[in-house]
Structure formats: structure tokens, C-alpha cells
Amino acid sequence: MKQYFISRNQKQYLANLHSHTNLSDGTLTPEEMKKAYKDRGYSILAITDHEHPANHSALSDPDFLMLTGYEVHVRVAPRFDLYAPEAHLNLFAKEPDNITMICYDSRYRRFFASDEEFAKIPRAGSERPREYSVSYINELIRTAVNNGYLVSYNHPVWSMEDESHILSYENIFSLEIDNYGSELSGNNEYSGALYDKMLRLGMRRFCHAGDDNHNGVPLDSPESDSFGAFTMILADSLTYPDVIRAMETGNMYASSGPLIHELSKEEDVIHIECSSAKKVILFDGGKTPRFIVAQPGESITSCDLRLRPTARYFRVAVIDENGGIASSRGFFPDEYETIQ
Template identity: 55%
Template sequence: MKKYLISPNRKQYKANLHCHSILSDGNLTPEALKALYKSHGYDILAITDHERPHHHQQLAEPDFLLITGYECYIRPDKLGRYNPYNKEVHLNLFAREPQNTTMICYNETFCKYLRRDNAFHEIKARAGSERPREYTREYIDEFIRTAKENGYIVAYNHPYWSMEDEADILAHEGCFSMEICNYGSYVSNGLEYCGALYDKMLYNGKRIFCHGTDDNHNVYPVDHPNNDSFGAFTMIMPNDFTYSSVIHAMEQGEMYASMGPVFREVSIEGNRLHVECSEAAHIFLYNGGKRPGMLHAAPGESLTCADFEIDKDARYIRVSVQDAQGRWADTRGFFRDEIGLPPLEA
């Protein structure tokens, strides 16, 4: 029987799950961001300003959802100051309920960084310890746990920019997904496509999904080469187009990351994996080993489908395609138990 990892019958909704407005260090208003993304074919936008959630539900329409959330950071400086040579952690918190704007582990000194809105000190619901943030294993785990206990799902942002080691990222407990591409950082550093890092996570047994975002601040207009909008996105496949179904789909990994290409189908029948996608130059089936499945287009030609045999010893599988412009699309990793393979013998 055919098992769909991405079904051709499931509608895909295009989302930008990370962006900044004038409420923190972005340059566009929430209204302008919504209009810009809607006019570029997006269905879902999460305006994730720094350190304080706003729900923006007044901008929602029947065919355009706004996910409530915000971006939090944990860094070594006692006053929360930025140092480009320090490791730090940035997390996106997405609220299960659209009206939830609880501030997690608020600390006034630490959290005022980059705030622009005058209402910043307005009392909002708060949860968790309000001591100065600490860049320690214990504090980061406590922060993520507190966010989850208070109605958020938590994503790990721009791993390259944050400069953490693989071991650091592996140790974070409770993030449902990591940004495999953060386009704002990609524009500035060229390395914020983290397919290799994502494979390291999966190889080490980390159950984490992947998604793509713009993390746009719109310092430059959209037709400028330094523009940071419309470079990476997430396709989400909810059962229906409601806020709660979209959050549920994200949490279940019913989504994939892309910088351009789209998947039309990824399915398994027996030990065969079938891929259908938009025009690609390369299609890979990663399996946690040294010999991924691969199919390369001849020069000047393109691929729109591929079939692979799933190796019986695969640690996991995930599919990536790259188009002629070098833009990637990536499914999440699926572990053996998720695709009906027996456990490997020790």
C-alpha cells in the first residue's frame, strides 16, 4: 500500500514563519508586511518581533492567517548585549491559541533590546523566572519547557548565525523544528542553508523537523539585491485552513522547507520511494549514510520525478531537491518507525 509523506491530494499553504516589523527591528509595519506577503502568494505569516508577542489577529482574513508568536534570545552577556563573537540561542515561539501573548521568562534589562513600541512596558501575562537570562544548558531547557507549558511550540532559529556547536544544538530539549534555511541570514552570510547540520541532528537520533523562513527586516526594498524577503518559506499541509489546524500540522511535521522548488508528491510503496517536484537539477534521498540516493539532470535539462530504493539499513530518510539556481527544498526526516521499517539490530 502506498504511504504518502507528501500527498498530491493535500493542499499546501505557503508560510513565512519568521519576520520583524517596526515593533522591533524591522522596517515595515505589520499591515505592510501582511499586504506584501499576501500579494506574493503567501497564505500564512508569523510576525515574530523580538521579545514581545503581539497577536495581529485584526489583520487575519478568511484566506490569510497570522500566526501569533515572537522571537526570544538567550546570550551570555549579563545585560543581554549583542556580541558578534559570542554563541547565542534564538528561539521562535508560536502560540497554540491566537490570543496568547504570554511573555516567557521576562527580564526587563535583558528584553528591552531592540524594542521600539511605546507599549513595551505595558503589563502582559508573564510566565517563568524573571531573573537575568543565562546562557547555560539548564536555563535554555528551563526556558523552552516554560514556553511549552504556557501554550507555545518552540523552533530553533538560524543555527549558523547563532554559532552554536552541533553538540549544543543536539542538547536542546523540546524544539519541534529547526530553520534549515533562514534567508535573512543567508543573504548576509551565504551559509544559512543548513542541510548538513540537519543531517547531523537526524543521524544522532534527534527527532526534529525543519522549516524555512525569511527572517526579513526589510532594510532594503524588495527589488534590491540585499532584499531579505521571499527567499525561504515553509509549505504547510493542514487538514483545513484554520489557525489550530495549521499549528497542529506544524507540530506533526506536515510541512517542508523550501527556497524555491516545491514537492508535489513523496510516497513510499514497499522499499521504493517516489518523488514528484517542480523542475530540479538534483534530487537526493538522504538516509544517514555515505551513499544517499541521487539523480542529476543532464546539463540544460531538468528533473521532475525520481524513484529510489530505500536502503534496508537507512537510519532515516529525507528528500532534498536543488534547482538550477541552487535553491533547495527539503522534507523533514522520517525515522524507521515512521515509515514502517523494523528497528535496526544493535
């Protein structure tokens, strides 16, 4: 029996799950941000301002959905240090009106609107000084999850954390495998190897990508940090509950260019249909992933790769001629063998 992980029958909604406005250190207003992304063909936008949970649902319309959330960070010291590690997490609210502030620490309050507005934001978790430690960060993540958030781990390269820290964080639903703002400034922020390490350790994590745009330069500048890395969300409809359900169940993939139209498995053959690609790789947790490369002057839009029976998991990467990469999430044997 053929099993579909991505099917042409499912609608794919183009999303940016990481962005900043003038509510923190971005330059555009939320209204300008929504217009820019909608004009560009996006259907979903999460405005994730630093330490500023906000419900932007008033900007949603039948063809465009705003997700509620914000970005939390924990540093060795609250002040920015170019050379010290820090952890950044995006909190996506499972209900649009949830703007609970998690583990508030006044020393991190840098970019807020008025005191009156700030005072209205509900709080959960310990209000003690944040502490740069695995145990504290795990407590913060746990508090966020218990208060209705999906928590992602952001831009691992930029953050400069020890891998041992990153691999110790629990309750992360997805790794930001690609972060365009960081990539643009030279951080080589494609974290495929880290994602494979997580999967190899049996960590059930999905992957997504985002712009993390701050718009310090105009949208039409070649140095613009908008429209570079995105997530395709395979939701039943463009409604808040359906989109959150799709994210929560891993019905999404990350990309900086190519699209995956079909990802299926029949017996031991993984079948991929995609936009024009130069290379397709089937990662399985081993040292030598199977792959196919297009002949000179040709491109791949459909291919089959054989999955080893010993595979620890599988995930695919589709690479186009510009170096853009589409990354599926990892699928574990208990998710695909039972349906054979």
C-alpha cells in the same frame, strides 16, 4: 501499499514563519508586512518580533492567516556582541490569543511599544537574569512549551553556538534549516548537515525555513531579505488550529525555491514528484545518500530512489537550477515500516 508523506491531494499553503516589523528592529508595519506577503501569493505569516509577543489576528482574513508568536534570544551578555554565540528561538503560539512572555529579563527589553502596553503582557517562568547555558535555555524552552508554544531553533550558523549546545536543546519541534536574511548576508545558512546530525541521533525534529526579514531595503531591491526561504504547510484548511496541527505533526517542508508535489513510498522505493529540479537526494543517515542528477539540458520532475533497508531514517532534498533547495523532514522507520 503506497504510503504518502506529501500527496497531491493535500493543499500546500505558502508561509513565512520568521519576520520582523517595526515592533522590534524591522522597518515595515505589521499591516505593510501582511500586504507584501499576501500580494506575493503567501497564505500564512508569522510576525516574530524580538522579545515582543503580539497577536496580529486582526489582520487575518479568509485567504490569509497571521500566526501569533515572537523570537526569544539568550546571550552571554544582554548587549549584542558580534563575536559571541547566542541562541535564538521562535515561539509559535498554539492559540492565537496567547501572548505570554517567557522567562522575562528586563535587560533584554530593547524594542518595545509603550510601557502601558508592555505591562499588559502576561508572563510565565522565572524572572531572573537570563543565563547563557544549556540548562537555562532548556528551562526557557520547557517553560515555553508548558505555556502553549511550539519552539523552533533558528539560524544555527548565524548564532555561532557550539554544536554540542545545539544538540543538547530539548523540546525543539523544528530546526530552521534555512534562513534567508542570514543566507543573503553570506552565512551559508542552509543547515542540512546539522539536521542530519540531529536525525542520526534520533532526535525527532521537523525542519522549516523562513525569511527572517527586517526590510532594511525596499521589497523590490535585489538585496531585499523578503521572499527567499519559505515553508509549505500541508494543513486541512487555512484556520489557526489546522495550521498549528500541521506544524506540530510535521506536515510541512522547507524550501528556497523548488516545490515537492508528492513524496511517497512503496516497498523500498521512494517516489518524488517536484517542480523542475537538477538533483534529488535521498538522505538515510549514512555516508553515501542515494541521488539522481538531471542530464545536461534536462530536468527532473519525477523520480524514484531506492531506500536501503538499513536506513536510520529518510529525508529528501530537491535542488533546482538556481541552487534553491526543498527539504522534507526526516521520517523514521517506525513512521513508515508499520504501514507496509
